[in-house]
Amino acid sequence: MTDTDQAAPGRRDRKKAQTRAALTAAALRLVAERGLEHVTVEEISEAADVSSRTFFNYFTCKDEALTDDPALDGNPVVARLAATPAQVPTLQAVRLALDEAIDTIQADRELWRLRLAVITQNPALLPRLVSGNIATERAMVSVIATRLGVGPDHGLPPLITAVTSAAFHTAMLRWSTGDDTRPLRDFVDEAFSAVAAGLPDPPPPS
Incomplete structure (x- = not known):
């Protein structure tokens, strides 16, 4: 050859x-x-x-x-989560597993800003976007259960999966709108830190 x-x-x-x-x-x-x-x-x-x-x-x-994107392929995220050393706390392990997806999305910020604006303007697209995540979330629940040494019916793995998914989506929406030019990584870290801290109330305005 x-x-x-x-x-x-x-x-x-x-x-x-x-x-x-x-x-x-x-x-x-x-x-x-x-x-x-x-x-x-x-x-x-x-x-x-x-x-x-x-x-x-x-x-x-x-x-x-409109909704499908290679960055949304959850298989690499699940694989990286499964490969993260067991001594890493689960919340941190999920955050680390998202690194590559964050970098890929950041590289196409304007496209993602447009995509999220289109989905906001056309809510009928949201179920298609969400349905693509179902298989990934199920796989993450299984991996997290294994990491924690609990059975598939335990409540914590699906809760961690749901909370971290919501944190990531919230970070993406904040990143894609407004005038804040910080990278997506900053928004994701901020969201995960808030979750890790127990979602404390913000300090009162001075």
């Missing part, structure tokens, strides 16, 4: 990633401008300079193009 042959799969993968990203960006931009009901797959494809047939090689429908 030549060096050219070995490089070809890498180039194909990059081309596929670029096409997928172009379709997602086009879908989000058009829906932000016109509204969810006034954008078609054909228009998204044309804006991304591909055919509708190509669109369906990447997404099953328009809504999927």
Whole structure:
């Protein structure tokens, strides 16, 4: 096998990633401008300079193009959580497992700002976004139960999973709106620190 042959799969993968990203960006931009009901797959494809047939090689429908993102793949997060040493406290282990996803989302801040704005404006998209997390959350519950040495029916693993998921989503929403230009990592750390501290009341205004 030549060096050219070995490089070809890498180039194909990059081309596929670029096409997928172009379709997602086009879908989000058009829906932000016109509204969810006034954008078609054909228009998204044309804006991304591909055919509708190509669109369906990447997404099953328009809504999927708006909500799905490789950064939301929970498998790497679960794998990193499972690989974190047992002596690391569980809350900290979950936070560390999110590092790569945080960096990936941060690198596409403007896209994510647009995505979250579109979802806020079109609440019908929210169930699709949430449903994609169900399998990940179940896997996290299982990994956390193993870390804690408790059975699958124990209440703490699903509680930790739900609380950390809410902390992460809250941090993302704060990061994606307003004028605060701090990186996503700062917002996530702030949210996790508040959870670790027991969600204390803020100090009274001076």
